[in-house]
Amino acid sequence: MRFPALPFGLLSVLMSPALLAATLTIEPVEPENRTVIQAEFTDGLAEQALEKGSYRLHVQRSGECAFDLGGSPDTRVRFNRPIPLTACAEAPLELKVRVPGSFTFTLDAQAPSLTLTFTPQKTASTPFRRPLPETQCNVWTGGPVTVDVQSVFNDGEVLRDYYSGHLAEVVNGQVTLTPAKGSNGLLLLERAEHQPSAFSWDNLTVYFVMTDRFHNGDPSNDHSFGRQSDGKEEIGTFHGGDIRGLIDKLDYIEALGANAIWMTPLVEQVHGFVGGGENGDFPFYAYHGYWALDYTRLDPNFGTDADLRELVQEAHRRDIRLIWDAVINHAGYATGQDLVDFDVDAFKAGERVDNQWQPSAGQTWHSFHDAIDYNSTAWNADWWNSDWVRGSFPGYEAPGGDDLTMALAGLPDFRTESSEPVGLPPILLDKADSRAMTTQQTVAEHLIDWQAYWVREYGIDAFRVDTAKHVELERWSQLKQAATEALRDWKSDNGDQALDDSPFWMVGEVFDHPLYKDYYYDAGFDSLINFEFQEAAHELALCMNRLDETFQRYANTVNADPDFNALTYISSHDTTLFYAKYQSLELQKRVAAPFLLLPGGVQIYYGDESGRPLGPYGDDFHQGTRSDMNWEDIKDDRAELLNHWKILGQFRNRHVAIGAGTHRKISDSPYVFSRQKDDDSVVIVFAGNEAQ
Structure with a gap:
């Protein structure tokens, strides 16, 4: 959305050095009995911490009207977007703060506009995190765990808990080990002499x-x-x-x-x-x-x-x-810098966009499109031509409505279904460092x-x-x-x-x-x-x-x-x-x-x-x-x-065996299971979530 052009005289006033002395007035509406805040702009920036509540905002300068820069009655305050301001406004801007935090106010004198950014206040009372759902789960309190491993390992074999490094011998089909502190109640059991498996895409x-x-x-x-x-x-x-x-x-x-x-x-x-x-x-x-x-x-x-x-x-x-x-x-x-770098003559008369471009007052970063002529014949002549991609340019096949012919996210869709031989697209044909073959x-x-x-x-x-x-x-x-x-x-x-x-x-x-x-x-x-x-x-x-x-x-x-x-x-x-x-x-x-x-x-x-x-x-x-x-x-x-x-x-x-082996549950409490693949075997034990 573009805002009306300002009269030359007013524009001169707004751009004058006196702007550096502008003051942002923040008037609490509710809760009541709070002090009016005045924050000075420095190089167009003012910062202020605000509690939850409603506030009125306006910009003042010495010798100017009461609400030098304020909002029209229907102005909406949005974060991270320029808010249009009206000179000598009858009403201030209305701001509702739902979460306490630090606000940065950026004043653009030429627009004129005010941009608000917000950083939440990190306090114990601020609900930043959802609480974990309550759940019924075993709790491991730090003691040893006895595990039946006879379906996987033989008596006399020595097992290692890979998490702690502790060893235990299988006796009567069982081992007893204490999970390591910090393991969340886990035992990762392997043969003590185990050598790492060879790589497999299955694991x-x-x-x-x-x-x-x-x-x-x-x-x-x-x-x-x-x-x-x-x-x-x-x-x-x-x-x-x-x-x-x-x-x-x-x-x-x-x-x-x-x-x-x-x-x-x-x-x-x-x-x-x-x-x-x-x-x-x-x-x-x-x-x-x-x-x-x-x-x-x-x-x-x-x-x-x-x-x-x-x-x-x-x-x-x-x-x-x-x-x-x-x-x-x-x-x-297609970006403006690419049109410049590859001499694609698709800018409108007198326009140019490169990586130095910035949106001006009333524009967004989408506004770079305003400088580009999407009906130009230069697309076919100098960019990815119609032999290569679908698109909404003159002479191109329009994208379809199915998965294969759609322009995903509006991107140029390659014509991969085509059986027609083609040379290189123009954008690569003259690109000196491209390795693309002709x-x-x-x-x-x-x-x-x-x-x-x-x-x-x-x-x-x-x-x-x-x-x-x-x-x-x-x-x-x-x-x-x-x-x-x-x-x-x-x-x-x-x-x-x-x-x-x-x-x-x-x-x-x-x-x-x-x-x-x-x-x-x-x-x-x-x-x-x-x-x-x-x-x-x-x-x-x-x-x-x-x-x-x-x-x-x-x-x-x-x-x-x-x-x-x-x-x-x-x-x-x-x-x-x-x-x-x-x-x-x-x-x-x-x-x-x-x-x-x-x-x-x-x-x-x-x-x-x-x-x-x-x-x-x-x-x-x-x-x-x-x-x-x-x-x-x-x-x-x-x-x-x-x-x-x-x-x-x-x-x-x-x-x-973990990624590629057979799975077998051994017990429910503690939860124990095995994985086996050829000569590789492991037993994993979950004694319960570690007590906090």
């Missing part, structure tokens, strides 16, 4: 990182292509995480027992921003990696070819596989070749396939075949770096897909992401006794079929964080065993192990799930939480 533990938000190993690459910070909450900007940061943290990931790393896409992204959220409250760059521009180059924000080569070498040295995020459904949005192939063949390049050149071990239900099934079979051949070639040329002779592996994202085997497994997929567990995870974590039906069903479903697997998670970038619901480190600790002891594959989302909280998200909740890794918070209680996840993760990685 996969993936550590999934939003690369940009994990760790900044090379600050010199943080602003490639002129990308900007917004100086505010940085909801949708690049934060600096990169491949070098992953290399720096490989020992940390290895210590979690993870045997694979899934990285968000690292290829070159669109250079500029779009508007973030429904209201365009923040600039939204492609920090997440899913808006590709050139699939054959790394994005310099993420690092160099040498960085990637070192990452593969160092990960493989630690017996960790790398999972590449493959996106062939869509390209990235051969005539179908769109899908180009895209598949671009993905297979990273396998053949660097030895990537697996793909996580994005948006699998939005591309024809036969394309995934073709991708799997191309990647399998590429990995075979790499291993042939790099025998000293190859971990084993395992074939290429592929897991698919079919949004909302629960745990069952269907036709995707006939189209090249070894596994699919399991979307069903997260919903039940909070309840199951309250008491591990409740898990047996789930454990049994997963083992019977997944491990009875050698060609079926699933990748289960409790947090993700597209749903929510497990920690966010209750913000309870106790529950974050309780969930580790039910989750990491699941049959099939599991995916840890960075920070599950450290209670990483939600970040700022404006009106787009998913942005909050992509907060910076909370490295500086990992101390005291969080350090204990991390240690708990490490022990369980390492135990899982030592035993192929």
Whole structure:
């Protein structure tokens, strides 16, 4: 929404240095008998802590009218959005404070407008966290536990509790051990002489990182292509995480027992921003990696070819596989900076948007669209042309209404169904550093070749396939075949770096897909992401006794079929964080065993192990799930939480039976079960939640 232009005389007054002496008057309405607050603006900013209640706001300057800048009677006060102000207003703004906290008031003299941001007051009386639901569960008070293990181990065998390191001999089919303090009543029993199992995709533990938000190993690459910070909450900007940061943290990931790393896409992204959220409250760059521009180059924000080569070498040295995020459904949005960088003549006369652009008064970050001519013929001539994508441009095939032809989130939809050979799209044809070959192939063949390049050149071990239900099934079979051949070639040329002779592996994202085997497994997929567990995870974590039906069903479903697997998670970038619901480190600790002891594959989302909280998200909740890794918070209680996840993760990685074995319940109280796969056997005991 645009506001009326101000008369030149008034504009001059508002822009004068006298504005720096403006005062924000905050008049309490209820509860009554509170003092009127006057906060001075400094360089356009004023801060004030406010208690719960109703207030009237207006801006005053010496010698001006009573309500120099105030609201019209119907003005609504919203946070993080400019609120239009009226000169010599008859009424102040009305503000209702429902949660006490600190308010920042930003005055824009040219608009004129006032923007409010809010930080909650962290007091004992502020209800930030839901209380954990009451539950009936065994409580372990610290004493020894006797366990019947005769169905798994023989008399005379010496067992180790991997959590505490304590040993006990099996006598009359039983062992007696005391769970370690801090274990939450767990015993993790294995033969004392056990040697770690060989790697198996059936016992996969993936550590999934939003690369940009994990760790900044090379600050010199943080602003490639002129990308900007917004100086505010940085909801949708690049934060600096990169491949070098992953290399720096490989020992940390290895210590979690993870045997694979899934990285968000690292290829070159669109250079500029779009508007973030429904209201365009923040600039939204492609920090997440899913808006590709050139699939054959790394994005310099993420690092160099040498960085990637070192990452593969160092990960493989630690017996960790790398999972590449493959996106062939869509390209990235058209941003103003890309139109500038690639000479796409699609700006309206006299307009230009690049990464220096800022919304002016009455605009949002969506307003950059106003400068662009979407009816221009330049799209077909200079961008992804109509041979390559569907879109709402002149001469393009319009997106359809089904999964295969829709423009997901308005993104340019690749015409992967086409059987017509095409050359490179104009945007890549003249791109000097692109590795894209100019051969005539179908769109899908180009895209598949671009993905297979990273396998053949660097030895990537697996793909996580994005948006699998939005591309024809036969394309995934073709991708799997191309990647399998590429990995075979790499291993042939790099025998000293190859971990084993395992074939290429592929897991698919079919949004909302629960745990069952269907036709995707006939189209090249070894596994699919399991979307069903997260919903039940909070309840199951309250008491591990409740898990047996789930454990049994997963083992019977997944491990009875050698060609079926699933990748289960409790947090993700597209749903929510497990920690966010209750913000309870106790529950974050309780969930580790039910989750990491699941049959099939599991995916840890960075920070599950450290209670990483939600970040700022404006009106787009998913942005909050992509907060910076909370490295500086990992101390005291969080350090204990991390240690708990490490022990369980390492135990899982030592035993192929956990993810790939048969499951058998031994007793209900204490809850005891076994997992067995060939010559690998474990017994897990849950004596009850640890008394606080």
